[in-house]
Amino acid sequence: MKNKIVKALFSLMAILFLGSCANDELVPYYQEQKPGKLVIRGYNARADSIQIAVNGKVVKIGNKNAFVKNIVKDYDFVIYENQPKNVVITNKRSKEILHSYHITGGKSIDTISFYHKKDLWVDKVLSTKPGVLTKSGNTGFKFIFPTLNKYSNSGYKGNLDGIIRKLDGQRVGIAKNIGKEQFSSFVEFPASLPPIIKMELVKQGTTESYIAGKQVFVVILMTQDKSRLIVLDEKKADNGQFSGIDATLNLVDFFDF
Template sequence: MKNIFKTMFPVLIFAAFFLGCSNEDLKPIYGEQVAGKVVIRGYSTLKDSVQIVSNGKILKIGEKNTFIGKIIKDYEFVYYDNKEKNIDIINKATGEILHSYNFTASSPNDTLSFYVKDGIWLDDVLSFKPGVLSGTGVTGYKFIFPTMNRYSNSGYDGPIDGIIKKLNGEILGVAENITKDSFSNFVEFAFAPPPIFTVQLVKHGTTDSYIAGQQVVVQMVMQNNKSRMIVLDEKVNENGTFSGVEGIINLTDYFDF
């Protein structure tokens, strides 16, 4: 019996190899395989929970497959035959695809990062970086404005500057080139009471409001020894009319940069 087994064992190995290969080119059925990894970092303030779906498969974090708030997932998988990996962020209640991403084996280790709230989707958040404070006793800011003109319909599509002032009118600095897609330069100034300051939104390089005939001022609170990344957001009143701009979203509260 032992001799029969010794004779058959090489034959079985040989057969297993060819069964695992296609008949056409004798390559393994699964073809080329590349280990892939997508680092997923997100934050959702939507009322409905979101799901992360990869090529039709709902991803889990621990035992959870629906998410509100912070989302942290290191998704590891295999690329077969250089086929793309698709990842969708979906509103669970409505089934709406909020955003889709495609990844390929040409960049096997990649990152997906986003911030979402009603009316706002900020993509590739971790590609932005907060400013570095020069020392203690100071505070610093960058600004982005994804909802610019959503309600104001100002007719101005260029970059915006934010003139930062104390309540007594003293100018602390100017955040330049605020756009829908990218943050302004970093502005740093000394922390001093009272901790209230204003940001006047104007057309780049001017003191003219980005909305003709209407001054737009955002009131904010200083935070000592903090570098903040503020998302500006146009708001409307109950009649659907533009009512001003808020600056209460700070991305450094939600992400580890």
């Protein structure tokens, strides 16, 4: 009788084990794992520090978990079953979300690069390199305009061209296809004195201002034998109205390309 009971128990355990194995085919014991890396290159020009979190875990550089100015970090992590990563950048003091990224798990290395100051975010900075000058003595430019229409409210949704002239009115080049998220074509020309040029912003492919009834000029300094990535930034007066465009931010001063 005792042997029959023992055999019955073994039979029941075998049935339960087989049933368990059948279910385990649907959910593997071990998830696929592989190493991943997030290359972070940023610059925070605000006095308020920012924090970067990957799937809720705050990134540290040394002992610091909040950053101003240069941000350089290669963040290593484990990718499980190609699951994506959520990267969230916040103002540490106010907890305001400044920007977020959804990093897919399909690549072993991803890169985020950005420039941030008050009311301005330039994304994917390293995706565009400065233009290569073809002659000694030249100066060169690419332009991006992330705050287009922020204060001007022009109603124009397309890209712009920049007609570049010396102070005496001589036209020296055109920067074509300036966008909010993409840099213009590269334009180069001989540097000269005085080192000041004026660029008129017009609707792409035309000579018509992007702001109806108002010519819009940007004053830019040129440097011999230097190629620059200039960020155009709409500004406002104390009354909140559009007051002009700043063109002093050169991303080459903050990043290694």
